[in-house]
Amino acid sequence: MVFIVMLLCIVSFSPITASAGxxxxxxxxxxxxxxxxxxxxxVIGICEVMTSDGMRSPARESGxxxxxxxxxxxxxxxxxxKDVNNIIAEEYKKFExxxxxxxxxxxxxVVPAIDLTTKAKRLGVLVKDSIxxxxxxxxxxxxxxxxxxxxHPVTDPNGSLVEINxxxxxxxxxYDVKKGVKGTPGELRGAFESSTVLGKAAVNCACGxxxxxxxxxxxxxxxxxxxxxxxxxxxGKACIYSTLEGFxxxxxxxxxxxxxxxxxxxxxxxxxxxxxxxxxxxxGIVQGMSGSPIVQNGKxxxxxxxxxxxxxIPTMVIKGLISQKYLEKENNFIINSFVGGKLAEAGFSxxx
Numbered sequence: 001m002v003f004i005v006m007l008l009c010i011v012s013f014s015p016i017t018a019s020a021g022x023x024x025x026x027x028x029x030x031x032x033x034x035x036x037x038x039x040x041x042x043v044i045g046i047c048e049v050m051t052s053d054g055m056r057s058p059a060r061e062s063g064x065x066x067x068x069x070x071x072x073x074x075x076x077x078x079x080x081x082k083d084v085n086n087i088i089a090e091e092y093k094k095f096e097x098x099x100x101x102x103x104x105x106x107x108x109x110v111v112p113a114i115d116l117t118t119k120a121k122r123l124g125v126l127v128k129d130s131i132x133x134x135x136x137x138x139x140x141x142x143x144x145x146x147x148x149x150x151x152h153p154v155t156d157p158n159g160s161l162v163e164i165n166x167x168x169x170x171x172x173x174x175y176d177v178k179k180g181v182k183g184t185p186g187e188l189r190g191a192f193e194s195s196t197v198l199g200k201a202a203v204n205c206a207c208g209x210x211x212x213x214x215x216x217x218x219x220x221x222x223x224x225x226x227x228x229x230x231x232x233x234x235x236g237k238a239c240i241y242s243t244l245e246g247f248x249x250x251x252x253x254x255x256x257x258x259x260x261x262x263x264x265x266x267x268x269x270x271x272x273x274x275x276x277x278x279x280x281x282x283x284g285i286v287q288g289m290s291g292s293p294i295v296q297n298g299k300x301x302x303x304x305x306x307x308x309x310x311x312x313i314p315t316m317v318i319k320g321l322i323s324q325k326y327l328e329k330e331n332n333f334i335i336n337s338f339v340g341g342k343l344a345e346a347g348f349s350x351x352x
Contacts, residue, residue, distance in 0.1 A: 026222040028137030029241025031250025033192035036131045037169035041070045049113040057124035062108040069100040080129045101282030132199035136291035138303040150208040151291040151305035159185030171196030180283035238296035252278040
């Protein structure tokens with residue numbers, strides 16, 4: 001989620017947990033800290049192991065690199081770091097390790113080192129099986145005790161959706177905003193509040209992170225809002241709820257300047273940031289604001305998602321907005337006068 005000259009944000013409303021009978025939701029806009037358990041084990045570092053014969057790194061010796069995914073050991077699937085430890089502890093002197101590097105599967109033989117201190121077998125790798133980050137909650141469906149957040153999928157470096165095996169969503173305190181300027185993306189900076197748990201993550205899909213609300217989560221201070229529909233989205237004034245400081249969301253004025261109900265990529269409308277408070281504070285939409293809900297005529301209609309880099313500025317402008325000619329040309333959504341994230345792309349989808 002970055003911008004150089006302007007922002008393109010996918011905005012999506014995807015009530016995966018809001019049933020047909022659920023017409024009232026609790027508005028989000030507040031930050032959350034995500035700890036998601038993945039089903040893969042990624043190598044994040046190569047290290048040495050102290051042995052009786054000196055320092056060794058079995059992983060380096062076999063050609064394993066940082067960024068590799070440990071997929072299988074001796075033909076058995078590896079889904080977490082515990083799997084690695086358990087298999088390596090078995091009575092084999094050599095292990096056949098299958099790694100994923102980009103889109104290629106590579107199998108290497110690894111002879112573990114015996115740690116001089118613990119006497120345990122080690123591969124000489126630092127690995128992780130979870131993802132951490134900050135995003136924004138879109139809404140809470142108290143009727144079904146569900147929540148929606150983030151607005152876009154969590155993906156790997158290849159752009160593929162990351163399969164998750166649960167996770168925890170915590171409260172989050174925003175203590176600073178790195179303002180976006182030309183050539184540099186902005187971001188929210190926050191700290192997890194481990195004492196506050198929103199709920200458990202269950203699904204990572206094209207429209208965000210959805211999960212089960214914690215039983216004791218207090219919604220008494222949240223705003224109740226009606227669930228909107230794509231047909232209710234109109235060109236004109238609207239607002240976005242997001243948090244740039246602390247815990248509580250604030251309302252910021254926007255305009256919807258284009259609606260495309262039939263877009264297959266859920267990029268169904270374009271919004272423009274009108275509120276100078278938001279532009280002055282952050283430069284517009286920044287990383288961490290993904291999931292911020294959009295409200296029009298008292299109904300929630302969308303959520304901020306992706307931001308793209310656009311570096312070409314056209315000269316043809318209509319009434320301060322972009323020309324339809326450019327708007328439809330190769331998906332180049334561009335703007336002349338709105339530097340600093342004041343124009344954003346948006347989308348809308350329902351998941352059943």
